[in-house]
Amino acid sequence: MEATVVKRDAFTIVGYQIQANLKEIAEQQLGKRALDSLKEDGNLIHNKVTDHLYLVQIYPLKRGFDPNVDKFTQVIGYQVSDVDEIPKGMHTHHVPDSSYVTATHKGLESELDRTYDFLCGKWLKENPYDHAGYDFEIWDDRYKPDQADNEIDVFVAIREK
Secondary structure, eight states, X not given: OOOEEEEEOOEEEEEEEEEEOHHHHHHTTHHHHHHHHHHHHGGGOOXXXXXXXXXXXXXXXXXXXXXXXXXXXXXXXXXXXXXXXXXXXXXXXXXXXXXXXXXXXXXXXXXXXXXXXXXXXXXXXXXXXEEEEEEEEEEOTTOOTTSTTOEEEEEEEEEEO
């Protein structure tokens, strides 16, 4: 797997927010339910930039954080050029301009942890950066979560040590 450091401008998404740990998200199918709702209600979101979906994950910056046990925030939504109205039940989230280490996950979505293990584990240990407390994924026309040819672009926010 190859990782690249990139800078990205700030952007805003509008969509559904979840606060849970990975175990709760999986057991209660919270992500799937939010995605299904977003696909159903996505036409209510004004000023969409593209039809690509974004999954932003915000983590508490605490020592020993474990996403399988500790709650964190996920926002799944569409990037918008302007927020003039937020549909009922949805949230807006602003992602600041930042540097990211990025890689494209190839394979089943259920195997996505290996891409995060590489970026947040191996890569961060070997480079002069720390995790900045959030990451995001872009789900475009290559997003086929249950198929082997699935691809997800993963961006982990970083800051210099």
